[in-house]
Amino acid sequence: MSEESTGQGDADRTLALLWRHRLGDPQGSRGPRQKFSVDQVVNAAIALVDAEGIDALSMRNVANRLGTRVMSLYTYVPGKAELIDLMVDAVHLEVPVPATRPEGWRDRLEAVARDQWELYRKHPWLLQVDTSRPPLGPGISDRYEYQLGAVEGIGLSDLDMDSIVTLVGGFVAGAARSADAAQRLVESSATTDAQWWEVNAPILEQVMDGSRYPIAGRVGSSVGELFNAASNPQHAWEFGLARVLDGIEQYIEKVRQQT
Amino acid sequence: MSEESTGQGDADRTLALLWRHRLGDPQGSRGPRQKFSVDQVVNAAIALVDAEGIDALSMRNVANRLGTRVMSLYTYVPGKAELIDLMVDAVHLEVPVPATRPEGWRDRLEAVARDQWELYRKHPWLLQVDTSRPPLGPGISDRYEYQLGAVEGIGLSDLDMDSIVTLVGGFVAGAARSADAAQRLVESSATTDAQWWEVNAPILEQVMDGSRYPIAGRVGSSVGELFNAASNPQHAWEFGLARVLDGIEQYIEKVRQQT
DNA sequence: CTCTATTCGGTACGTTGTACGAGGTAAAAA
DNA sequence: TTTTTACCTCGTACAACGTACCGAATAGAG
Numbered sequence: 001m002s003e004e005s006t007g008q009g010d011a012d013r014t015l016a017l018l019w020r021h022r023l024g025d026p027q028g029s030r031g032p033r034q035k036f037s038v039d040q041v042v043n044a045a046i047a048l049v050d051a052e053g054i055d056a057l058s059m060r061n062v063a064n065r066l067g068t069r070v071m072s073l074y075t076y077v078p079g080k081a082e083l084i085d086l087m088v089d090a091v092h093l094e095v096p097v098p099a100t101r102p103e104g105w106r107d108r109l110e111a112v113a114r115d116q117w118e119l120y121r122k123h124p125w126l127l128q129v130d131t132s133r134p135p136l137g138p139g140i141s142d143r144y145e146y147q148l149g150a151v152e153g154i155g156l157s158d159l160d161m162d163s164i165v166t167l168v169g170g171f172v173a174g175a176a177r178s179a180d181a182a183q184r185l186v187e188s189s190a191t192t193d194a195q196w197w198e199v200n201a202p203i204l205e206q207v208m209d210g211s212r213y214p215i216a217g218r219v220g221s222s223v224g225e226l227f228n229a230a231s232n233p234q235h236a237w238e239f240g241l242a243r244v245l246d247g248i249e250q251y252i253e254k255v256r257q258q259t
Numbered sequence: 260m261s262e263e264s265t266g267q268g269d270a271d272r273t274l275a276l277l278w279r280h281r282l283g284d285p286q287g288s289r290g291p292r293q294k295f296s297v298d299q300v301v302n303a304a305i306a307l308v309d310a311e312g313i314d315a316l317s318m319r320n321v322a323n324r325l326g327t328r329v330m331s332l333y334t335y336v337p338g339k340a341e342l343i344d345l346m347v348d349a350v351h352l353e354v355p356v357p358a359t360r361p362e363g364w365r366d367r368l369e370a371v372a373r374d375q376w377e378l379y380r381k382h383p384w385l386l387q388v389d390t391s392r393p394p395l396g397p398g399i400s401d402r403y404e405y406q407l408g409a410v411e412g413i414g415l416s417d418l419d420m421d422s423i424v425t426l427v428g429g430f431v432a433g434a435a436r437s438a439d440a441a442q443r444l445v446e447s448s449a450t451t452d453a454q455w456w457e458v459n460a461p462i463l464e465q466v467m468d469g470s471r472y473p474i475a476g477r478v479g480s481s482v483g484e485l486f487n488a489a490s491n492p493q494h495a496w497e498f499g500l501a502r503v504l505d506g507i508e509q510y511i512e513k514v515r516q517q518t
Numbered sequence: 519c520t521c522t523a524t525t526c527g528g529t530a531c532g533t534t535g536t537a538c539g540a541g542g543t544a545a546a547a548a
Numbered sequence: 549t550t551t552t553t554a555c556c557t558c559g560t561a562c563a564a565c566g567t568a569c570c571g572a573a574t575a576g577a578g
Contacts, residue, residue, distance in 0.1 A: 005387070029523080029524070029525095029575095029576085030522070030523040030524055030574090030575065030576050030577075031522090031523055031524025031525050031526095031573085031574055031575060031576085032524070032525050032526075032573070032574040032575065033525085033574090033575085034524090034525070035525085035526085058564080058565065058566080059565085059566065059567080060564085060565080060566095068526080068527085069526075069527050069528080070527080070566090070567085071526070071527050071528080071567080071568095072525075072526055072527065074567075074568095075524080075525055075526075079566075079567075080565095080566065080567090127391075128264070128389060130387060130436075132386075132436045132437060132439065132440030133440050133444065141471075141472060141475065144472075144475050145471075145472050145473075145474055145475040148474040148475055148478055149474055152474050157481075158477060158478040158481035158482060159481060159482055159485060159494075161474075161478055162478050162482050162490070163494070163495055163498045163499070164502075166437070166490075166495055166499070167430075167495070167498070167499040167502060167503075170430065170433030170434065170436075170437070170499070171426075171429065171430060171433065173433060174429030174430070174432060174433050175429065177389075177391045178391060178425070178429070180391065181391030181392050185392065212400075212404075213400060213403075213404050214404075215404055215407040215408055215411050215420075216400065216403050216404040216407055218417060219407055219417040219420055219421050222416075222417035222418060223417060223418055223421050226418060231421070231425075235418075235422065236422055236425055236426070239422045239426070240422070240425075240426045240429070242506075242510075243423075243426060243503065243506035243507055243509075243510055244426075244502065244503060244506055245506070246505070246506040246509045246510065247501075247502035247503055247504070247505040247506030247507075247509070248502055248506075250502075250505045250506070250509065251501075251502055251505065288544095288545085288554085288555070288556095289543090289544065289545045289546070289553070289554040289555055290542090290543055290544060290545080290553095290554060290555025290556050290557095291542075291543045291544065291555070291556050291557080292543090292544085292556085293555095293556070294556085294557085317533080317534065317535080318534085318535065318536080319533085319534080319535095327557080327558085328557075328558050328559080329535090329536085329558080330536080330537095330557070330558050330559080331556075331557055331558065333536075333537095334555085334556055334557080338535075338536075339534095339535065339536090
């Protein structure tokens with residue numbers, strides 16, 4: 001990952017903000033009216049990173065987008081850490097929870113996975129934010145409820161339901177990260193593939209003298225010829241998703257047999 | 260993720276450094292002897308982050324550990340980005356590739372997964388480095404060869420072998436990240452669980468008014484009672500590993516039937 | 519009208535990565 | 549041996565960062 005992570009800020013204030021819950025401020029706001037809202041700040045930050053990447057996320061840049069100065073932001077948000085939490089939760093609210101759902105659990109779970117994949121496609125910077133301690137706001141919570149719904153009512157224990165949703169979610173994130181990395185590699189091709197090889201081939205040939213990497217050398221060549229690239233994230237995604245769902249299917253069948 | 264990422268530096272110099280390949284410097288080193296080696300610098304950096312976490316990784320801190328000043332480091336390493344690449348590759352060299360391997364592919368693949376899990380346990384900061392574009396040094400390469408070896412010679416195509424290894428690797432990283440997050444949450448418990456609930460319960464109760472999260476509320480309670488925590492990463496790891504391997508087993512059987 | 523809570527935003531501090539260049543050192547060239 | 553030259557060391561400096569602090573402006577409450 002890179003650069004940023006969620007869950008770093010003050011937990012209480014973050015939680016209150018996530019749910020847009022006025023804290024010790026009983027509507028008696030006396031001073032000058034605020035020029036913006038928390039949502040405006042969060043949306044400006046999201047627009048910024050969508051357009052310029054996570055590296056461009058600085059309080060100064062967000063302020064510029066809003067046409068204000070740095071320190072004003074701190075009246076809306078306690079700090080950068082909390083802002084990131086709000087951003088992450090906000091984008092999860094964007095993708096709507098569909099009203100109707102497929103019949104079987106497998107189709108539902110696949111839809112859940114593809115929804116999340118789509119979210120990462122829209123906001124690739126999510127993949128560069130460490131969300132191992134996710135902000136428990138409405139966006140994340142709604143999605144968690146939606147995801148659990150995919151495996152509800154099919155005879156699984158609560159623990160199994162959570163484990164399955166966690167497994168799928170983790171897989172999607174991993175696959176999406178690979179895809180995003182490949183994408184950025186193509187876009188930021190300061191050096192072409194040909195140039196890269198020209199410079200690096202001497203080193204690689206000298207070091208990978210055939211005997212050290214018999215399997216990797218062969219596999220790498222095969223994959224390279226097939227895709228004209230070192231890997232094909234789209235294939236890895238579809239392949240992995242099918243395997244993960246197969247594994248889950250086996251488990252569900254086993255559980256059903258036991259009862 | 261958080262903070263740092265690999266593959267950001269100059270590709271050529273990085274590759275040469277990874278393989279400890281003298282570049283345009285034909286051993287005619289004329290000036291004063293260097294006080295350290297690249298390995299010493301890399302090891303100092305690894306010791307630093309092992310002890311103090313990835314946030315403590317600054318060129319100044321590394322220099323301090325070595326008893327030298329910041330700018331001297333730049334004679335060993337082009338910059339921080341390349342240093343991170345070297346660190347990541349170096350720790351992969353630490354875990355030795357076992358001489359003897361289990362018989363069946365499944366046991367081999369499981370061993371591969373558990374090796375990687377162990378690596379993350381030793382160097383949790385790896386999980387906070389974005390390695391979506393991994394440094395192709397000896398450490399990573401040796402491990403890739405070793406991992407591919409687990410599914411070599413069982414009738415799979417080169418592409419399938421790569422897909423399977425990628426799938427397993429992605430899963431391990433995801434599971435390890437959760438485990439590490441939970442670990443850090445416990446260790447850095449500035450507020451106890453009781454305190455946390457005391458402050459946050461009013462907000463959560465008001466907002467999660469029962470009807471909004473029927474499934475998540477129930478599942479969350481069940482899991483919480485079972486583990487006395489929001490989750491059990493050890494369980495998620497074992498559960499997920501079994502499912503992933505099951506899914507792969509099904510695929511291998513299917514492939515074998517077709518031939 | 520006065521009081522006071524609140525927002526705005528200038529200034530400033532500490533920390534970061536690293537560009538630049540002066541000064542010292544030791545091997546190569548004379 | 550003397551001179552040259554390549555290289556290492558590291559002090560200084562700069563831009564960018566998050567944000568603490570505080571004065572000035574503002575507007576509802578008394």
